[in-house]
Amino acid sequence: MSSDEDVAICMWYTLQNLEQNHKKKKLWIHPLNKKRITHNVILTLLCELRSDESKFKNYTRVSSVTFDFILQEIGEEIRKEDTNFRKSISPEERLLVTLSFLASGEHFQRIHYSLRLGATTAGKIVNDTCCALWKILSPQFMPLPSTDGWLNIEKEFDKFWNFPNCVGAIDGKHIAIQCPPNSGSSYYNYKGHHSIILQAVVDANAKFIFIDVGDFGRNSDGGILKESNFGKLLDNNKLLLPPPRKIHEEVEDEFPFVFVADEAYPLKKNLMKPFARKQLTNPKRIYNYRQSRARRIVECAFGILTKRFNVFENKMLVNPEKATIITQAACVLHNLIMEKEHNLTDIHNEMETTSSRVNQQDIINKPTNRRPPRDAIDIREKFMKYFNSEKGSVPWQNVYTV
Structure with a gap:
């Protein structure tokens, strides 16, 4: 075979490889997804939503003004560079996709x-x-x-919920997830599904003060508190709480600043829980009512969070680590919306209409068996x-009373 024939054969193989690579590159983007590029599906949707503020808020759960504020804050953090093969998805599109996911709870396949x-x-x-x-x-x-x-948080608990020296209400919420591989029963909870736990401390206006997310669904509220960042700060006196003080000028005793919780939590000097239902006296019933009235704001916060972000209505088809990140993002967005958009009067009025109907059974959860310290008692x-x-x-x- 002559050298010219060798060259011709080499060129033929080279051209064949180039053609095959070209075909592969053409198929790199799914035909359905090409429409996003050719028709600007996400940006077109965003433009349409901006023309109707009520639809914008219904779709994203935030106003267009708040959307732009968030975009300004995180835009550079989520910006990606264009490549030789395709144009990157803009920060504006990325934020819209994320808010749509949180608001709707749609699976990624639907998106x-x-x-x-x-x-x-x-x-x-x-x-x-997120x-x-x-x-x-x-x-x-x-x-x-x-x-x-x-101190500012305490003023509002006293003003709205009539519990002086209260600086937060604490409770836990199950976040449903798919069963992680090789996890055994770690995430399987008493409700019969797999979950991680969101433990939250909430102020008098249903905003999250502190959250711990990601613990195993099988764990109890009291056990989660002990191992949580908040629980460790509380036990080690690292929360910068004010020193004990009088709560009334005519009352000589000094009272510490406290958080309120249900019976699943341990009684501590800075963490109050209701008296057990067994052998309740009228003074204990009144104490339980007063504490329940203050504590229910954390249930209100969970309710608002779930109603606002439907991702919590369904099982998250992601691993626990990603479910944790999604939950953290939703909680901080909840606070942002409460601060910038929500009418706090509506929350207080809603709680007032329901707090007068507190049932003693509603405030009883799984009790802890550990005997509380004498100073906490x-x-x-x-307070009673x-x-x-x-x-x-x-x-x-x-x-x-009875």
Whole structure:
């Protein structure tokens, strides 16, 4: 074979390889997803939503003004560079996709069809954007309060829920997830599904003060508290709580600043829980009512969170780590919306209409078996006596006596 023939054969093989590679590149983007590029599906949708503020808020759960604020805050964090093969998805599109996912709870496969994004791409966008939301916004909208900050929170608990020296209500919520591989029963909870736990401390206006997310669904509230960041800060006196003080000028005793919880939590000197239902006296019933009235704001916060972000209505088809990131992002967005958009009067009015109908059984959860320390018992007794005194009572509380 001549050298010319060798060259010709080599050129033929080279051309064949180039043609095959060219065909492969053409198939790199799914035909359905090409429409996002050729027709600007997401940007067209965003433009249409901006023309109708009510539809914009219904779709994203935020106003267009708040959307633009969030975009300004996290835009650079989620921006990606264009490549030689395709144009990157803009920060504006990424934020819209993420808010749509949180608001609707749609699976990524559904987003693939509705927004012309690959399911894997949609999942990565949501994960990256949620990471950015938590990283950038949590220092602004969920900072750990200073001593003065705790005092401001206490004023509102006393004003709205008639519990002086209360600085937060704490409870846990199950976040349903698919069963992680090789996890055994770790995430399987008493409700009969797999979950991670969102443990939250909430202020008097249903905003999250502190959250711990990601613990095994099988664990109890009390056990989660012990191992949580918040629980460790509480036990080690690292929360910068104000020192004990009088709660009334005519009452000599000093009272510590406390959080309120249900019976699943342990009684501590800075953590109050109701008296057990067994052998309740009228003074104990009144104390339980007063504490329940303050504690129910955390249930209200969970209710608002779930109603606003339907992703919590369904099982998240992601691993626990990604479910944790999604939950953190939704919680900090909840605080941002509450601060910038929500009418707090509506929350207080709603709680007022329901708090007068508190059933004693509603405030009882799985009790803890550990005997509480003596100082914690004494502190709860002091609150009970104050709530049953002329100085500390409220006119409607005697409805809960027998």
